[in-house]
Amino acid sequence: MSASIPENYLDLFKKKAFGSLSTLMPDGSPQTNPVWVDYQNGEVWVNSALGRLKDKNIKRDPRVSVAVIDPDNPYRFVEVRGKVREITQEGAPQHIDKMAKKYLDKDKYPFAQAGEQRVLYKITPEHVHTMG
Amino acid sequence: MSASIPENYLDLFKKKAFGSLSTLMPDGSPQTNPVWVDYQNGEVWVNSALGRLKDKNIKRDPRVSVAVIDPDNPYRFVEVRGKVREITQEGAPQHIDKMAKKYLDKDKYPFAQAGEQRVLYKITPEHVHTMG
Numbered sequence: 001m002s003a004s005i006p007e008n009y010l011d012l013f014k015k016k017a018f019g020s021l022s023t024l025m026p027d028g029s030p031q032t033n034p035v036w037v038d039y040q041n042g043e044v045w046v047n048s049a050l051g052r053l054k055d056k057n058i059k060r061d062p063r064v065s066v067a068v069i070d071p072d073n074p075y076r077f078v079e080v081r082g083k084v085r086e087i088t089q090e091g092a093p094q095h096i097d098k099m100a101k102k103y104l105d106k107d108k109y110p111f112a113q114a115g116e117q118r119v120l121y122k123i124t125p126e127h128v129h130t131m132g
Numbered sequence: 133m134s135a136s137i138p139e140n141y142l143d144l145f146k147k148k149a150f151g152s153l154s155t156l157m158p159d160g161s162p163q164t165n166p167v168w169v170d171y172q173n174g175e176v177w178v179n180s181a182l183g184r185l186k187d188k189n190i191k192r193d194p195r196v197s198v199a200v201i202d203p204d205n206p207y208r209f210v211e212v213r214g215k216v217r218e219i220t221q222e223g224a225p226q227h228i229d230k231m232a233k234k235y236l237d238k239d240k241y242p243f244a245q246a247g248e249q250r251v252l253y254k255i256t257p258e259h260v261h262t263m264g
């Protein structure tokens with residue numbers, strides 16, 4: 001079961017639009033955080049670091065949702081619900097630099113902390129909801 | 133078990149800042165939508181309409197999270213996790229007009245659909261996470 005993000009909403013992933021990523025806590029309750037989002041080959045990619053709350057949550061339960069609001073029109077948005085299909089550290093440092101370029105116009109991610117290990121989460125959409 | 137939103141983040145609820153509300157689907161997976169948010173006496177209030185997905189989800193499982201990003205600085209946000217303590221239609225039509233004033237500077241909510249019955253959800257914070 002997979003779904004597509006309509007072409008006419010893909011611009012949201014080119015803008016500096018934040019996603020709100022929801023994961024599930026150990027007790028099944030939802031947890032929501034702003035994230036940088038990327039669109040690659042039909043999937044939504046999110047980058048975090050080993051050991052963070054969302055990293056632990058996703059490894060326990062891969063079911064997530066990401067809502068992206070158009071910064072130019074808050075009444076236009078896309079919500080993607082689905083599962084994290086792949087979790088990988090491979091390419092994650094390069095990918096966070098790419099996100100820094102997109103969101104901060106910097107060639108290198110400037111917020112890295114000592115010993116931080118980046119992780120990439122690839123989300124396959126199962127349900128896509130759009131508005132606006 | 134309840135938590136407080138720090139005083140120095142309450143300005144987020146005075147700005148035209150959208151919340152991202154996450155609720156739980158029947159299978160326990162998360163669902164996330166932009167919402168208008170209000171802060172009242174330590175609680176976060178959200179307004180929706182009878183029969184909507186989030187209305188059904190909340191009535192099945194009151195556990196939610198709301199993340200509010202500062203529109204003036206996307207790296208500053210507050211996340212509130214907690215339970216919907218009260219669901220009521222009382223005062224909900226007046227409340228949506230109040231939200232229309234805040235977000236649209238209109239005295240009356242302009243998007244009402246025929247037969248729509250507004251519902252107010254009052255969320256007691258259990259965990260509050262801030263950044264920036």
